[in-house]
Amino acid sequence: MLTKQQAKIFFLVGTFVTFAIFIGLTIYSLQQVQTRLPEDVARGKHIWEKNNCMGCHTIMGEGAYYAPELTNVIERRGEPFVRGVLQAKKPWQPNGRKMVAYGMNEQDTNDMIAFFKWIGNLDLNGFEKVDRKVSPLAVDHMKDNVE
Amino acid sequence: MKYKTQKVAYWFWALSMLLLTIQLTYGFIMGFARLGYDGLHQWIPFNTAHTVHLNTLVVWLLAGFMGAAYYIIPEEAETELWKPKLAYLQLIALTLVGVAALAGYHFNIWEGRKFLEIPRELDWLVAIDVILFLVILLMTILKGKKKSTTVWVLYGGLAGAAVLYLPGMISFDSQVLDSFFRWWVVHLWVEGVWELIMGGILAFLLIKLTGVDREVIEKWLYVVIGLTFLSGILGTGHHYYYIGVNKIWLIVGGIFSSLEPLAFLAMTLWALSMYRKGEKKHPNKLAITWTLAAAIISFLGAGVLGLAHTLPQTNLYTHGTLVTAMHGHLAFWGAYASIVLAIITYAMPNLTGRKLYDHPRGRLAFWLSNIGIFIMVSAFAAAGVAQVYLERILGYDFGQVQNEIKVHFWVLIIGATILSTGIILYIIDFVKYGLPTDEALEA
Numbered sequence: 001m002l003t004k005q006q007a008k009i010f011f012l013v014g015t016f017v018t019f020a021i022f023i024g025l026t027i028y029s030l031q032q033v034q035t036r037l038p039e040d041v042a043r044g045k046h047i048w049e050k051n052n053c054m055g056c057h058t059i060m061g062e063g064a065y066y067a068p069e070l071t072n073v074i075e076r077r078g079e080p081f082v083r084g085v086l087q088a089k090k091p092w093q094p095n096g097r098k099m100v101a102y103g104m105n106e107q108d109t110n111d112m113i114a115f116f117k118w119i120g121n122l123d124l125n126g127f128e129k130v131d132r133k134v135s136p137l138a139v140d141h142m143k144d145n146v147e
Numbered sequence: 148m149k150y151k152t153q154k155v156a157y158w159f160w161a162l163s164m165l166l167l168t169i170q171l172t173y174g175f176i177m178g179f180a181r182l183g184y185d186g187l188h189q190w191i192p193f194n195t196a197h198t199v200h201l202n203t204l205v206v207w208l209l210a211g212f213m214g215a216a217y218y219i220i221p222e223e224a225e226t227e228l229w230k231p232k233l234a235y236l237q238l239i240a241l242t243l244v245g246v247a248a249l250a251g252y253h254f255n256i257w258e259g260r261k262f263l264e265i266p267r268e269l270d271w272l273v274a275i276d277v278i279l280f281l282v283i284l285l286m287t288i289l290k291g292k293k294k295s296t297t298v299w300v301l302y303g304g305l306a307g308a309a310v311l312y313l314p315g316m317i318s319f320d321s322q323v324l325d326s327f328f329r330w331w332v333v334h335l336w337v338e339g340v341w342e343l344i345m346g347g348i349l350a351f352l353l354i355k356l357t358g359v360d361r362e363v364i365e366k367w368l369y370v371v372i373g374l375t376f377l378s379g380i381l382g383t384g385h386h387y388y389y390i391g392v393n394k395i396w397l398i399v400g401g402i403f404s405s406l407e408p409l410a411f412l413a414m415t416l417w418a419l420s421m422y423r424k425g426e427k428k429h430p431n432k433l434a435i436t437w438t439l440a441a442a443i444i445s446f447l448g449a450g451v452l453g454l455a456h457t458l459p460q461t462n463l464y465t466h467g468t469l470v471t472a473m474h475g476h477l478a479f480w481g482a483y484a485s486i487v488l489a490i491i492t493y494a495m496p497n498l499t500g501r502k503l504y505d506h507p508r509g510r511l512a513f514w515l516s517n518i519g520i521f522i523m524v525s526a527f528a529a530a531g532v533a534q535v536y537l538e539r540i541l542g543y544d545f546g547q548v549q550n551e552i553k554v555h556f557w558v559l560i561i562g563a564t565i566l567s568t569g570i571i572l573y574i575i576d577f578v579k580y581g582l583p584t585d586e587a588l589e590a
Contacts, residue, residue, distance in 0.1 A: 002366065002370070004362055004365060004366040004369065007366045007367070007369035007370050007373065010369065010370065010373045011369045011370075011372055011373035014373045014374075014376060014377040015376040015380070018376060018380040018403075019376070019380050021381060022381055025381075025384075025393075025395065025396075025399060026327075028393065028395070029327075029387075029392045029395070029396070030327070030392075032393055033321065033323050033324060033327075033391070033392060034321065034323075035320075035321060036320075037320045037321055042320035045320060045321075045325070048259065048322075049258055049259035049260060050255075051255070051259065052195075052198060052255070052257050052258075052259035052264065053194075053259060054194075054259055054260065054261050055193065055194025055195070055197045055198050055261075055264075056192075056193050056194050056197070058467040059322065060322070060390050060391070060467075061467030062326060062390075062467065063261060063467070064193070064194070064197045065467065065468065065471070066177075066180070066181065066193050066197070067193075067545075068545040069545065091188075094546050095544075095545075095546025095547065095550055096183045096546075097180070097183075097185075097193075097546070098185055098188045098192070098193075100194075122323065123391060124390070124391055125388055125389055125397060125459070125463075126389075126463060127388070127389035127466060128389075
């Protein structure tokens with residue numbers, strides 16, 4: 001039967017080993033992450049945070065699920081559309097959900113666009129790519145229908 | 148109660164009750180906004196309501212944990228709290244920082260990082276406050292007659308939470324790095340050190356409520372927290388699938404996060420078997436009910452519902468949808484809200500001397516709040532699965548899909564109303580107990 005001492009050793013050793021592996025994997029992963037970013041991308045991220053865009057939208061799947069995912073927004077909606085939304089001076093209500101009117105100037109808009117483009121070009125293991133939206137099963141089904 | 152200074156706990160829990168009320172109120176603002184009724188948008192847009200909802204959740208739970216620590220540690224260490232006046236100062240400071248943060252969110256003063264929206268200037272005040280809290284507790288433990296495993300696990304969880312707050316204070320230009328280290332705080336809190344805090348409180352409650360030998364309970368406490376870290380630390384990887392880091396996390400995160408339910412399963416089995424084994428049944432049946440509910444529902448919410456979408460093959464479709472909200476709501480309710488409500492239910496008769504152990508209002512509060520949360524989670528589940536199918540598989544536009552699934556938000560509001568009724572009854576009970584008194588001191 002397990003003793004309290006053995007249970008304690010299980011806890012301590014298990015924690016130490018997994019934490020060591022976690023730190024190792026972190027170091028390994030971060031070596032492959034771009035740390036120096038173009039200034040406009042960094043400014044764009046700052047504007048993203050300052051306005052708490054994540055409080056409604058999601059980016060890389062993280063946020064509030066109230067407004068659309070923006071990881072791939074430039075590819076999906078096109079730059080002029082995004083530019084128009086960011087610079088709108090009056091609140092608008094796409095599909096009944098109100099968005100704050102940010103009325104951004106040209107510089108801030110450019111920075112936000114740069115930020116979205118940078119995110120859109122990341123390798124996200126297939127997340128939020130247009131072709132991902134059609135499941136493999138659906139693709140086969142569509143092929144069958146066409147044939 | 149056994150020591151006069153345990154009374155400090157009451158005021159932390161009073162703060163918890165106040166913040167819980169605010170959390171529910173802002174939850175309703177969000178729920179109605181999803182239905183198109185957002186007349187408050189001009190003053191409280193959705194991002195403000197969302198931030199207040201999340202931050203009041205975190206702070207009411209933290210205040211609940213702090214209250215639990217101030218109640219449990221003197222009793223376990225068999226000594227009065229070290230410098231109780233400092234504990235009151237710590238409470239006032241925490242309240243002021245909380246009020247400043249919540250007010251600021253209504254004026255766009257925030258960081259815009261989910262769960263970590265508190266501005267950096269206030270972060271430092273939070274850090275000082277928590278250091279003061281930890282010093283008071285450590286000094287109490289050191290001057291105490293006894294140093295139990297339960298106390299060290301509880302203290303370790305609280306100290307770990309403080310240390311893990313630091314990575315969230317680092318500033319990054321890269322969204323990838325920002326997200327990577329944000330999860331060091333959020334994931335390693337809720338699927339790591341907070342489970343230690345929960346385990347510590349649960350162990351204390353089981354010792355008090357079942358009468359089972361401390362050595363047996365604490366042995367299994369080690370097993371539970373061992374499984375927690377064994378799976379939870381590398382399980383952080385399930386947040387790294389789609390944020391632009393190495394593919395190795397798909398494998399590591401997938402395997403280890405799939406093991407995370409084991410810790411919660413162990414916690415459930417531990418609590419149930421200790422309850423069955425216990426020969427001395429404490430008269431505070433409500434406290435026993437909340438305690439067992441915390442152990443069982445945490446397994447369902449954090450364990451089973453987490454497992455449902457943790458594998459990368461599934462998460463590719465569910466990530467960033469209402470499926471996550473489904474899991475999040477039951478996980479927080481089962482694991483953390485319930486354990487805080489359990490320790491309060493156990494301690495209030497002891498602090499006030501009013502032995503309201505089992506009464507209809509208390510039972511109604513338990514059942515209504517639990518039925519309400521299950522209705523809410525069912526609504527999120529239905530909405531989330533429909534969203535995944537329509538948006539992620541059929542490729543419909545986000546806004547169109549949200550309109551299609553609108554009916555589920557009505558169900559969500561109904562569930563939230565039932566939950567809130569239960570919580571209101573719980574708070575009425577809390578108020579009716581009255582203030583803690585020295586007359587309640589056990590001889």
